[in-house]
Amino acid sequence: xxxxxxxxxxxxxxxxxxxxxxxxxxxxxxxxxxxxxxxxxxxxxxxxxxxxxxxxxxxxxxxxxxxxxxxxxxxxxxxxxxxxxxxxxxxxxxxxxxxxxxxxxxxxxxxxxxxxxxxxxxxxxxxxxxxxxxxxxxxxxxxxxxxxxxxxxxxxxxxxxxxxxxxxxxxxxxxxxxxxxxxxxxxxxxxxxxxxxxxxxxxxxxxxxxxxx
Amino acid sequence: xxxxxxxxxxxxxxxxxxxxxxxxxxxxxxxxxxxxxxxxxxxxxxxxxxxxxxxxxxxxxxxxxxxxxxxxxxxxxxxxxxxxxxxxxxxxxxxxxxxxxxxxxxxxxxxxxxxxxxxxxxxxxxxxxxxxxxxxxxxxxxxxxxxxxxxxxxxxxxxxxxxxxxxxxxxxxxxxxxxxxxxxxxxxxxxxxxxxxxxxxxxxxxxxxxxxxxxxxxxxxxxxxxxxxxxxxxxxxxxxxxxxxxxxxxxxxxxxxxxxxxxxxxxxxxxxxxxxxxxxxxxxxxxxxxxxxxxxxxxxxxxxxxxxxxxxxxxxxxxxxxxxxxxxxxxxxxxxxxxxxxxxxxxxxxxxxxxxxxxxxxxxxxxxxxxxxxxxxxxxxxxxxxxxxxxxxxx
Numbered sequence: 001x002x003x004x005x006x007x008x009x010x011x012x013x014x015x016x017x018x019x020x021x022x023x024x025x026x027x028x029x030x031x032x033x034x035x036x037x038x039x040x041x042x043x044x045x046x047x048x049x050x051x052x053x054x055x056x057x058x059x060x061x062x063x064x065x066x067x068x069x070x071x072x073x074x075x076x077x078x079x080x081x082x083x084x085x086x087x088x089x090x091x092x093x094x095x096x097x098x099x100x101x102x103x104x105x106x107x108x109x110x111x112x113x114x115x116x117x118x119x120x121x122x123x124x125x126x127x128x129x130x131x132x133x134x135x136x137x138x139x140x141x142x143x144x145x146x147x148x149x150x151x152x153x154x155x156x157x158x159x160x161x162x163x164x165x166x167x168x169x170x171x172x173x174x175x176x177x178x179x180x181x182x183x184x185x186x187x188x189x190x191x192x193x194x195x196x197x198x199x200x201x202x203x204x205x206x207x208x209x210x211x212x213x
Numbered sequence: 214x215x216x217x218x219x220x221x222x223x224x225x226x227x228x229x230x231x232x233x234x235x236x237x238x239x240x241x242x243x244x245x246x247x248x249x250x251x252x253x254x255x256x257x258x259x260x261x262x263x264x265x266x267x268x269x270x271x272x273x274x275x276x277x278x279x280x281x282x283x284x285x286x287x288x289x290x291x292x293x294x295x296x297x298x299x300x301x302x303x304x305x306x307x308x309x310x311x312x313x314x315x316x317x318x319x320x321x322x323x324x325x326x327x328x329x330x331x332x333x334x335x336x337x338x339x340x341x342x343x344x345x346x347x348x349x350x351x352x353x354x355x356x357x358x359x360x361x362x363x364x365x366x367x368x369x370x371x372x373x374x375x376x377x378x379x380x381x382x383x384x385x386x387x388x389x390x391x392x393x394x395x396x397x398x399x400x401x402x403x404x405x406x407x408x409x410x411x412x413x414x415x416x417x418x419x420x421x422x423x424x425x426x427x428x429x430x431x432x433x434x435x436x437x438x439x440x441x442x443x444x445x446x447x448x449x450x451x452x453x454x455x456x457x458x459x460x461x462x463x464x465x466x467x468x469x470x471x472x473x474x475x476x477x478x479x480x481x482x483x484x485x486x487x488x489x490x491x492x493x494x495x496x497x498x499x500x501x502x503x504x505x506x507x508x509x510x511x512x513x514x515x516x517x518x519x520x521x522x523x524x525x526x527x528x529x530x531x532x533x534x535x536x537x538x539x540x541x542x543x544x545x546x547x548x549x550x551x552x553x554x555x556x557x558x559x560x561x562x563x564x565x566x567x568x569x570x571x572x573x574x575x576x577x578x579x580x581x582x583x584x585x586x587x588x589x590x591x592x593x594x595x596x597x598x599x600x601x602x603x604x605x606x607x608x
Contacts, residue, residue: 186400195374202378 052160056153067145286310343382350390353467443517498558
């Protein structure tokens with residue numbers, strides 16, 4: 001990625017390489033299914049779709065902005081304290097998200113409880129800052145943040161879809177399966193999320209042929 | 214017999230290599246070996262005294278399960294007639310049980326074998342007999358009143374998630390039958406525990422006044438929750454210890470009778486299929502922890518109950534004899550088996566006494582120790598290596 005910094009000729013805004021910055025994390029380099037990061041929140045918040053979508057949006061906001069901010073500051077951050085600087089930026093953004101949720105979606109903020117705060121320690125956020133934003137320009141970092149946040153978001157929304165549908169027969173709190181359907185309590189446990197995630201990983205890797213070294 | 218043999222032989226060329234149906238040869242082989250003894254002859258290795266194969270292993274377990282199954286069927290009818298206050302003959306009792314048990318067995322085998330065959334076809338390996346035992350164990354750990362679709366879903370879950378994702382028979386970490394039960398227990402708790410599920414009484418059928426349907430485990434758990442002490446009245450139906458040993462109490466279909474299970478245990482041990490070390494150490498573990506609870510107890514029904522009662526109530530014996538000894542998911546080393554079984558017994562009593570949400574602990578204890586079995590084996594092997602290395606004299 002270092003050649004990115006030294007490049008003098010300006011690249012088109014959405015060159016092929018930049019498009020891949022967005023598309024790769026959604027599929028072939030997905031933070032959850034390939035890198036297996038951010039599993040904790042993927043298991044914990046995915047019991048219902050509504051909260052999961054809010055969580056995905058919160059991570060989107062934090063990840064994209066943190067990526068841009070850190071990338072803009074990257075040349076002024078002393079190397080020895082870079083983790084602390086990153087944490088301060090992420091923590092401030094998470095505090096903003098948390099306050100907004102409390103003000104406008106109090107019920108959901110209560111349901112998500114500590115997991116909004118725990119975005120600070122989400123491996124995907126820290127991982128992207130360390131691996132990408134510290135070495136790339138703000139626009140590239142923005143695209144990378146978008147790609148990874150969406151890649152994270154669609155997986156947890158897929159898990160939440162299965163869990164809410166089979167666990168309660170509902171989607172977004174609305175009954176979709178017939179009333180005679182008996183909700184399966186197993187899908188309400190994080191263990192079910194783990195199994196569903198495993199199945200998603202299985203399907204995606206069977207399709208792409210990716211194998212762990 | 215000759216006719217059948219001829220028919221199978223006539224069909225065989227179609228399924229062997231090059232035939233037009235050769236892609237289905239796994240299923241055909243499965244059918245053929247069910248009907249006839251395979252005609253594979255020994256080509257070498259005459260020093261092997263007993264070429265026991267998976268099929269015979271599995272069949273002996275099935276035979277060992279028969280006493281508990283037959284008794285469970287009879288007991289189901291017995292419970293039904295006792296609850297409705299009807300005097301019934303042995304045959305009547307048995308028929309009621311058969312009517313309720315047979316569909317569960319058929320669903321379990323149908324779904325499980327269907328999935329196994331599909332996976333075998335897909336992977337191109339022969340259908341093996343791994344499901345023969347699981348398919349019978351699953352109905353035996355179900356309450357009689359369980360809806361059939363639940364049995365189907367749980368069986369599918371157990372076979373796919375519990376077994377096939379790990380690579381099929383012989384590769385599974387967890388006992389498939391207990392995985393199925395665990396799935397239902399957590400997924401549909403009201404259908405799997407409480408007072409309603411053990412006896413198949415339709416809505417609106419009048420029951421006798423003394424009927425409650427609660428199991429001994431349930432009674433003790435609720436008494437303990439209220440900090441009440443132990444008394445013999447807590448046996449379900451206010452019966453006695455003897456009834457719990459014979460098995461005329463409500464419970465999952467196959468688990469109630471200690472006597473029938475012990476007959477199965479004798480068959481398993483005599484045939485060298487089930488490990489007596491695991492059975493014995495599980496019982497010792499349960500007794501040991503029960504004894505500690507008796508000494509250190511704080512005066513509720515669970516801790517006041519004499520330790521040996523732990524062995525005869527609930528599914529303890531069934532788990533110890535048929536579930537813990539599953540050769541695939543249990544520990545493999547000799548010393549490992551002692552540790553594995555002992556910890557199952559200890560954990561069972563711990564879960565029973567301290568976890569108010571789960572009156573029965575043997576299911577979770579076995580599943581948990583299944584997960585730890587490879588670790589136990591690893592350390593047993595490592596310690597063997599260490600002791601032997603000490604004996605090595607370096608010149």
